[in-house]
Amino acid sequence: MSKPLIIVESPTKVRTIKKYIENKYNVTSTYGHIRDLPPKEVGIDIENKFKPKYVNIEGKQKAIKSLKAAAANASDIYLAPDPDREGEAIAYHTAEILKKKGRQFYRILFHELTKKGILDAIGSPKELDHDKYDAQQARRILDRLVGYQVSPLLWEKVQRGLSAGRVQSVTVRIICERERAIQAFEPEEYWSVTAILEDNAPPSFEAKLVKKNGEKVKIPDEKTANAILADLSGVQFKVTRVMKKTIKRNPLPPFITSKLQQESIGKLRFTAKKTMMVAQQLYEGVDLGPSEPEGLITYMRTDSVRIADEAAQEALKLINERFGKQYVINKPRAFKNKNKAQDAHEAIRPTSVYNTPEKLAPHLSKDQLDLYTLIWKRFLASQMTQALIDQKTVSIGAGAFTFNVSGSTVKFPGFMTLYMSADTAEQEGKGKQMLPEFSEGDALKLIKLDPKQHFTQPPPRFSEASLVKELEENGIGRPSTYANILGTIRDKGYVDMVNRYFRPNELGFIVNDLLVASFPDIFDVEFTAKLEEDLDKIEAAEQDFIDVLSRFYKPFSDKLDFAKEGMISVRGVGFPTGLDCPDCGKEARVKVGKNGPFLSCDGYPDCTYSRDFTRDEKGNIQPVEPSQEIAEGEECEKCGKPMMVKHGRYGQFLACSGYPECKNTRSVNGGNGKTTGVKCPEDGCGGELVERKSKRGKVFYGCSKYPECSYALWDKPVDKECPECGAEFVVEKTTKKLGTFLKCVNKECDFQEQ
Numbered sequence: 001m002s003k004p005l006i007i008v009e010s011p012t013k014v015r016t017i018k019k020y021i022e023n024k025y026n027v028t029s030t031y032g033h034i035r036d037l038p039p040k041e042v043g044i045d046i047e048n049k050f051k052p053k054y055v056n057i058e059g060k061q062k063a064i065k066s067l068k069a070a071a072a073n074a075s076d077i078y079l080a081p082d083p084d085r086e087g088e089a090i091a092y093h094t095a096e097i098l099k100k101k102g103r104q105f106y107r108i109l110f111h112e113l114t115k116k117g118i119l120d121a122i123g124s125p126k127e128l129d130h131d132k133y134d135a136q137q138a139r140r141i142l143d144r145l146v147g148y149q150v151s152p153l154l155w156e157k158v159q160r161g162l163s164a165g166r167v168q169s170v171t172v173r174i175i176c177e178r179e180r181a182i183q184a185f186e187p188e189e190y191w192s193v194t195a196i197l198e199d200n201a202p203p204s205f206e207a208k209l210v211k212k213n214g215e216k217v218k219i220p221d222e223k224t225a226n227a228i229l230a231d232l233s234g235v236q237f238k239v240t241r242v243m244k245k246t247i248k249r250n251p252l253p254p255f256i257t258s259k260l261q262q263e264s265i266g267k268l269r270f271t272a273k274k275t276m277m278v279a280q281q282l283y284e285g286v287d288l289g290p291s292e293p294e295g296l297i298t299y300m301r302t303d304s305v306r307i308a309d310e311a312a313q314e315a316l317k318l319i320n321e322r323f324g325k326q327y328v329i330n331k332p333r334a335f336k337n338k339n340k341a342q343d344a345h346e347a348i349r350p351t352s353v354y355n356t357p358e359k360l361a362p363h364l365s366k367d368q369l370d371l372y373t374l375i376w377k378r379f380l381a382s383q384m385t386q387a388l389i390d391q392k393t394v395s396i397g398a399g400a401f402t403f404n405v406s407g408s409t410v411k412f413p414g415f416m417t418l419y420m421s422a423d424t425a426e427q428e429g430k431g432k433q434m435l436p437e438f439s440e441g442d443a444l445k446l447i448k449l450d451p452k453q454h455f456t457q458p459p460p461r462f463s464e465a466s467l468v469k470e471l472e473e474n475g476i477g478r479p480s481t482y483a484n485i486l487g488t489i490r491d492k493g494y495v496d497m498v499n500r501y502f503r504p505n506e507l508g509f510i511v512n513d514l515l516v517a518s519f520p521d522i523f524d525v526e527f528t529a530k531l532e533e534d535l536d537k538i539e540a541a542e543q544d545f546i547d548v549l550s551r552f553y554k555p556f557s558d559k560l561d562f563a564k565e566g567m568i569s570v571r572g573v574g575f576p577t578g579l580d581c582p583d584c585g586k587e588a589r590v591k592v593g594k595n596g597p598f599l600s601c602d603g604y605p606d607c608t609y610s611r612d613f614t615r616d617e618k619g620n621i622q623p624v625e626p627s628q629e630i631a632e633g634e635e636c637e638k639c640g641k642p643m644m645v646k647h648g649r650y651g652q653f654l655a656c657s658g659y660p661e662c663k664n665t666r667s668v669n670g671g672n673g674k675t676t677g678v679k680c681p682e683d684g685c686g687g688e689l690v691e692r693k694s695k696r697g698k699v700f701y702g703c704s705k706y707p708e709c710s711y712a713l714w715d716k717p718v719d720k721e722c723p724e725c726g727a728e729f730v731v732e733k734t735t736k737k738l739g740t741f742l743k744c745v746n747k748e749c750d751f752q753e754q
Contacts, residue, residue: 002073006108006122009033009081009090012750013113016285016293017080020115021122028070030081031063032723035093037140042148050141050549054093059753064097071098076106078125083109083345084301084480085136085539092133113285113295114351135539138548142166142531145553146522149560153518154511157569159592162511167477168488169515170528174470175462175495176504176512183619185458191219192454193228195403196447197237197396199436204447206433207396207403217401225451232398232449239442240402241395249387251415253305253335254347254379257479258472260300263378265465266422268370271683272464272483276300277725277746278371279348288363295351296360297375301480302345305335307379311349315383318353327384327414335382349379381419388412394438407435461501475529487728491679496686506597506615510570510590518563522556574600577621583609588623595646595653595665599623608660612646630657638664676701678717678729681745685709689717718742725749 003026008014011029018027035054037043045051056064071077079094081087088107095105106125111117143166150164193209209228211217219225255263260279264270270278279300285293312332320328335347350372357373364372388411396403410416462470468482477485489495494508504512521527531552537543568575574589581588581601588609591600599621601609611623626646634643636656643654646665656662680687680703687705692712702712715731722730722744730751734740744751 002075004076004078005071005074006078006080007067007070007094008110009087010280010284012281012284013110016113016295017110017118019293020118025078025122026070026074028067029063030067030090030094031060033057033086033090033093034060034064034067034097037144042144044141044144046145046553049546050553052137052141054096056097067094067098071100071103075102076104078106078108078122079128080108080110080121082301083111083299085132085139086480088129088132089136089140091128095128110299111345112298112351113283117295117351131541132539134545135535138538138545139535141549142552145556150515150519150563153560153563153567154514157514157567157571158510159507159571159594162507163492164511164515165488166522166531167481167485167528168492169512169523170476170525171467171471171485172489172494172504172508172512173516173523174474174476174525175467175489175502176509178459178462179504179509180619182458182461183617187455187457189221190454190456191222191225192452193219193225193232194450194452195237195396195398196450198445198447199438199442203434205405205435206450207394207405209401210404211402213400214402222451222453228401229449229451232401235399235401237396237398237403237444237446239394239438239440239444240397242438242440243393243395245391246411247389247391249389249414249416251333251381251384251386251419252378252421254307254349254382255375256303256305256347257301258303258468258482260348260375261468261479261482262465263422264371264374265463265468267374270367270371272468272486273726274367275371276483277727278367279375280725281368282372282375286360286363286368288360294355296355296372297351298347298349299345300348302348303479304337304345305347306337307332307335307346307349307382311346311353312383315353315380319380319384323384323417326412327417329383329385333383347379348375350376353380377419381415384415384418385412387414387416392435392438394435396444405433405435407433461498461503463501467502474525475532476525478532483726491728497683500683506590507592510575510592510597513575514567514570518567519556519559522559570597574602579621579623581607581609583607590621636662636664638662675704676717677719680705680709680711681728682709682711685711689713691716713745715743715745717745722746722749722751725751 003024006017006021006025006027007030008017008027009030009032011031014027014029021027034057036057037052038055039058043053045053077095077098079091081090081094091107105128107128108121108125110121146166147164151162154162154164195207195209196204197207198204209217219228261272261275264275265272279297282296283298283300285295287293309332316328316332353376357369357376360372361369389408390411391406391408393404393406396405460466464486467486471477471482471485472479490497493505494511495502495504515523534543534548538545538548570590570592574591577588577590577599579588579599580586581603584601584603584607586601586603586607588599589602590597597613599611599613601607611626613624614622616622629645631643631645631654634654635641636643636658639656639658639662641656641658641662644657646653646655654666656664676689676691678689680689682703685703685705687703687709689701690704692700692702700712700714701717703709713731715733717729718732720730720742721728725744725746727744727746727749729745730742731745732740733743742753
């Protein structure tokens with residue numbers, strides 16, 4: 001009789017699982033999704049209750065053939081992809097491909113890849129979760145309906161190759177609206193007055209002016225500040241009130257996905273995508289010895305802060321051993337989930353706290369160890385005693401004025417001995433100063449008064465961490481999707497990374513304005529958040545997924561019909577600017593060409609005025625007069641005239657000096673290399689990898705923004721995301737033994753495909 005078959009979605013898990021099942025089962029992998037909607041059509045029968053048309057994914061024939069061979073005569077198949085919506089879809093599609101008379105399918109959920117986690121899951125198989133699958137289908141169908149019907153509008157009205165996405169476009173909108181708030185911001189002047197004081201002896205300390213005659217003081221300008229200084233001249237400074245209190249600070253709960261991304265961005269400088277890739281490695285299993293793979297953390301896609309009691313008890317035991325009884329709480333600390341949190345998973349925690357970072361250090365890469373240490377410390381700290389902070393606030397009277405000074409000292413560190421979040425550490429470090437022991441009525445010596453001019457600051461641009469926080473707080477997407485969202489909006493060329501902050505570029509503004517004008521509700525933050533709640537309700541069997549799709553599609557379809565006629569063509573008509581053409585007086589409008597946005601006269605073709613442009617800090621358009629820089633040694637292959645250096649969306653390019661009669665353009669790399677279509681992986685670079693030749697004539701691939709960016713590699717990059725680790729591209733290699741094959745660019749990933 002054939003052994004039962006366990007099917008996971010990742011080949012990395014296979015080795016980890018085989019370690020614990022004592023040859024009682026066969027184990028194989030789907031290598032990710034095996035079925036999906038067709039790539040070249042919408043693939044949804046809208047009139048037939050939104051019935052999806054699933055097809056085998058191109059390039060997965062070998063994986064499907066291998067699955068069928070592994071199943072062979074097995075009568076019991078255990079479907080064990082990830083315990084989330086995407087995993088449920090993989091399980092359903094696998095069952096569909098392998099269905100056979102007399103064959104039974106069971107769903108098993110591996111929340112941690114340890115012996116206990118694996119054997120417990122196999123010992124308590126479940127049925128396939130149709131509600132969870134419906135929630136996944138609903139999301140996939142919604143994304144397809146929007147992406148495949150709105151994107152062609154952008155191709156027609158703006159530029160080929162652009163895309164719109166139900167969640168991605170809302171994220172771009174959030175970034176654009178923040179940028180416009182920054183542009184519209186008018187700084188206001190204000191002043192502060194600080195008194196540098198001493199008690200009986202040094203050191204001195206600083207106290208801030210806060211009130212005058214019991215009312216909050218406002219100092220709008222230097223004149224007011226000088227008047228206050230005059231009023232304070234010769235006035236005695238005395239302590240009027242001393243307030244002391246001890247506050248109790250509780251530790252934060254163990255990580256959920258979004259908090260792990262935010263903290264690793266802040267502390268480790270990881271991207272959200274890198275965080276999830278490394279966490280996946282820790283979850284699926286790391287070799288702790290020859291053929292000894294073990295899952296080191298629980299499942300990393302979760303928005304639940306629940307933890308198993310046995311895990312908490314184990315943590316208390318280690319805390320007692322390592323830190324002592326004063327750091328141990330009486331019973332495990334439980335944390336309350338938000339209402340929307342799905343409680344199917346635990347929080348992200350180590351599978352065993354006795355797998356300490358020191359113990360694992362020889363077996364992990366630096367990135368793995370850094371992330372594991374973060375997770376380990378956060379979890380262990382969550383079960384430690386409170387920190388006790390002594391806070392002292394002192395009010396100081398000076399005539400009609402009141403100054404305040406505060407300080408704090410750690411009375412007992414508790415959990416802070418082990419872990420503080422990036423935000424807490426920053427707050428603890430701000431404004432710390434040693435204060436003397438004060439008593440009410442104490443006279444103080446004024447060393448000097450320090451007036452300072454300040455200006456109010458605009459709202460900050462979003463970093464990856466703050467954007468993840470914004471998406472989470474607004475209910476946009478789900479924690480498991482944040483990394484993809486952030487990657488997509490950069491890959492599509494709508495935003496740039498400037499000093500690690502998101503800034504929309506001109507194309508991003510154009511696409512956002514068109515979409516918001518034509519689909520004000522569909523790409524609205526609240527509407528998108530409500531749709532996420534509907535998906536959660538589908539999974540909880542509280543809503544029917546056909547009803548959700550129907551309610552969405554009718555107004556969307558109406559807006560789509562309107563947009564086909566009413567959306568501005570930036571290719572043809574262009575966006576109004578209010579600027580006059582200097583050549584003929586008609587309006588200069590923003591249009592988009594193959595090299596990106598530019599200014600063009602509304603009188604074209606009668607008037608051929610065109611310019612690149614920039615925007616000032618207020619967002620006003622500033623035409624850029626054309627460079628007269630001739631590209632030395634470069635002639636137009638079409639008309640023979642010299643080529644000139646121009647600047648466009650992707651940086652420098654060459655354009656014929658015979659424009660507009662000759663409109664030939666080409667890459668600055670000229671004949672020294674073709675573009676590969678792969679974006680440079682360096683953070684914030686924005687260049688593309690192009691083919692180049694070394695001094696000895698050997699082909700290599702380097703960034704188009706060289707010398708600003710020196711990223712290079714020998715293997716040919718291929719514009720395909722690694723299905724194993726999510727790396728942005730793979731490379732093409734050729735060896736005598738294996739021939740030509742694709743391999744992940746990430747050296748720690750073992751993905752390989754003929």
